[in-house]
Amino acid sequence: MPNAEKTHVLAELVGPYEFWTFETGADYGLPPQHLNAGNSIAAVAELPQGADPRSGDYVGDLAGSDNAGEIHVPTVWEPVFQRKENAFWPLVVHVKAAEKSGATSPLTRLGHAMKPLASGIAGHRKKAKTEADTLGFRLNSVMPGETVNSGFSVDAIAKAYAKSPKSAVKPAAIVAVIDDGLPFAHRDFRGADGGTRVEFCWLQSAMTPKGQTPTVLYGREYLKGEIDGLIHTYGHDEDQLYRAAGAGDQGPLRGATIRHLGSHGSNVMDLAGGSRIAGALDPVALIGVQLPAPTTLDTAGFGKESYVLAAMHYIFERADRLAEKYLGKGHALPLIVNFSYGFTGGPHNGQDRLERAMRALIRAREAAGAPTHLVIPSGNSFAGALGGEISEGLIKKRGGAAGTFDIPWRVQPTDRTPNYLEIWLPDGAAPQGVSLALQAPSGKSISLAVATSGNQNTPFSMPGLAEKRAIGQFSIEHYRFENSKGRWRFVIVLAPTDPENSTLAAAEAGLWQLKLSGLGPVLKHGPITCRIQRDNDPFGYYRGARQSYFDDRHDQAYGPDGKLSATENPDDAFVRRFDGLNGLATHDAVVVVGGYVASSAAPAAYSSAGPLTAKPGAPGTVRLAAPSDDSPALGGIRAAGTRSGITFRLNGTSAAAPQVTRALALAYAAKPVAAVKPPTPESVATLLAPRLVATGGPKDPGAAINPATRKARLGEWLLTEA
């Protein structure tokens, strides 16, 4: 198989999602992810401490090479690279001469373009004493070329920011929001002096106009001065304001939810830092980062890493500039980053690459003496049947043959996006010896062969058809953790059941069954965790994603009262409701927020939870909860739409998290700056104490609702009205 050769060449660069996106399923992408000359691709590199992709080891090699590619580094926050561990770098790779060397396969072409970096990594391996095989490189998505700024220099910001006017009130805390459709000129973000509190806003897929010195590597940055100018000129006509700002006209592929009445980001940013009463939030400065629309679109999370990591670096870097401008050199301000995003896959032990990268940033800033919080929603998949667990006990209870289990995977018709199933083996277990066969709804069986060793990405087609086009992909990957440990996973990808391009092969819709056998040795190490990736249209987008799920006949999805179940399934069920936390929220440097119904204090039916058995406050659990619905009749929380004056209700834990962000910012703003200390695990509770009610305690109005699972759903506290 030619794939074996490809994967060998690019073993460092390509995981299951990358291989599907750029190779097997490239045609299914929106837009199709073809790697051609002139393309720029967002990427993340994991490099040993001291290795700098901007320095000779990497970039220097370009001069001597055949000039096939270029590597660019966006705005980064330097202190994180001083940590004694591998560093994660957000990068942009520019493919310059893709056709050279007769490379026809997209990935081979990319491999060619990547040669400088690959040799840089190899060179470093020889020098570095760190574990060589923990280095890596992951591709994200192809970027719209016109959004990459060729004239970018990291120094440009200093001059531009010096010209940006100061707010009348000195900031005492910074709220940063990473989201979609940010209404940066909204009146709720203006201070009592009429100027905006948004000091910096980066739209990652907007275009910097010709003639303007770019202050970001890609997209467009707006400083307070420019936003104030836009408000001055176009405050009367916010439609024209965002159009004039280049924030609205981006074409259907990049999307422009700022043109809708409401966007996810308008609601979230308002809850996190919007003031409907003038003056109330004046000491809270704001930083916004709007992710590119395809990133928001792809709810599976693939393609996000590089953009999110770049957003975090940008926020940290700009937060330092902001503090210096208002308080002087050497001063820092408390920073609360709200990231109301999530996906369902990942290892769920804090070792997802993006989790590790974000954690390193938080810890490095804390170490520098600056209070820093990352606030993330727990997720909305509690009732989604997206998680399952295979254990020896389950197989026994079901009466199946030892070491065998059939995973029931129901895939929706008219699904325009691929479906991903991740099967995580327990620590210490190896995939060899496991047999897998995938049975299509029509009954046809596809055998998935496990190679004798190493990672593999194997496309498969429907048996019995003359046409051998791939309708899916079977991957095995040793997902690396820090310190060269890792965990094996199988990833099954199915093509859309209704591809955008109808000449492409479609996967059958219906009940697919993944028939596993030979699991005995694996299960000796512990249970196997199965996770279906999130696959639905995010707020304001209409791509046609339809969520697949585990159609387990033992799943008791509804309780005796007819409502969606709020408890764990009995032992004979494969579907697990607990341990289904947002895959980006399982490390120890994050404040995880669940959602509850304000009128009853019951957990919101969708609010995801960590493991039922975990100790409250441990990594991978919900830390606290905030309202995400006002009542069963009034779903969601009312906050701003995209224009000053529009409000609408947004539900989901996305709406709960920013209320905690806001409460933290106000708590810091109420303290003298000198008294502010870096947070400890307890400091969130201490800061918010006047507004917290202990879950299950005497003041908790919902203490009697499923008391055994309450802490796992809602964490240790409920955030209540001030």
Place this chain on the structure above:
Amino acid sequence: MSQLGGIGGIGGIGGIGGIGGIGGIGGIGGIGGIGGIGGINFTGLGGFIGGGGADGLTTSGLMIAAQSIIHTAEQDTSPLATAHALPMSSTSNLDGWDSWVRASLYLSDFLKDLKWKVDKQARSVTLSLAGKAFYSVQRPDIDLFVSQLAKLRDYQDQRADRSAEILSQMGFPIDYFASILGLNAARNRFTFELILITQVIASHVAMVVKHHLACRRPDRLGATVMPMIPTPGHATFPSAHATEAFAVATLLEGLLGTDVAAKHYRSVIRLKKLVFKQAERIAVNRTVAGMHYPIDTWAGAALGEAVGQIILAKCVKGSATLPRHYDATDVDFSVSNFKWMLWQDKAPAGAAANVCGLARGDKTIPVAASDLFGWLWKKSQGEFSLG
């Protein structure tokens, strides 16, 4: 058998059938995509077909009653007063005419001075009033329409947001203006009549330009437009919805500029801006729905502004309009660029003629005042006080 003879009198209803000919005016309303007389009733002008009681039973009853009582008058010898004729050609009679009659008179009054010149070589249409050109427009190249399809696709995603507005604005969307000014159909019936005739005139004038330029609708040039409502059977450029909405906005700007308005509204400047922003929203809703390109709105807004100015000038003695020329460029529509002077002293870059395609001349074109419009203007002025 006299009763049967009476019923024979129903033949007189045939005369009313003659009024059915006026129904043709409803048909003209239909050209605007307005839905005919029904829509006009709904919007407050009152019935085009006046008088009730034309049903067979009442007619029969009236004739029987007449025959039964007629002798009482025929045999009376009491003295008779002198007969007085109505004044000729006088606005004092207008109160007595049915509202549809007034509508017919206003429309005729406007159209009698309107002329158009079509130049196939130059691909242009020029409208003039009493010999003075006030609006000229170039037919855009078909490739320009094709390139505007991308903007339609951008707007298409907002159909869910705006469907309530789109569906309720298929006729003359008078409520969307009335709501801003606090107008009420009973209290402000003549203001409604003025707004409505402005819409009717704007629609007629737009049809003239549409007919001659004959530009294809988006759903014929793009396969992915798929409008959410039926595309009307007339050409796309200029947009009649934009023409009507901006004619009304211009008219209301004039009404709000009067001393009477200043007494009864405390925020005329804000209201003027809202009225124009609403006009933009009504016009852009048609782009969202898949009916119109943004350049249709530019062409329509410019035409509507001209119609609005002319109507205002007919209402108030000594007023004038200005000439304008539109030669489309591939930009989106924005009220802040079209009507920038409401907000700013200096034209923004997007309002420059070489950017947006619209150039306004500064040589005034005098417009003769009209008794008819003057009467209606006065009537509507008198309605503010109750507001």
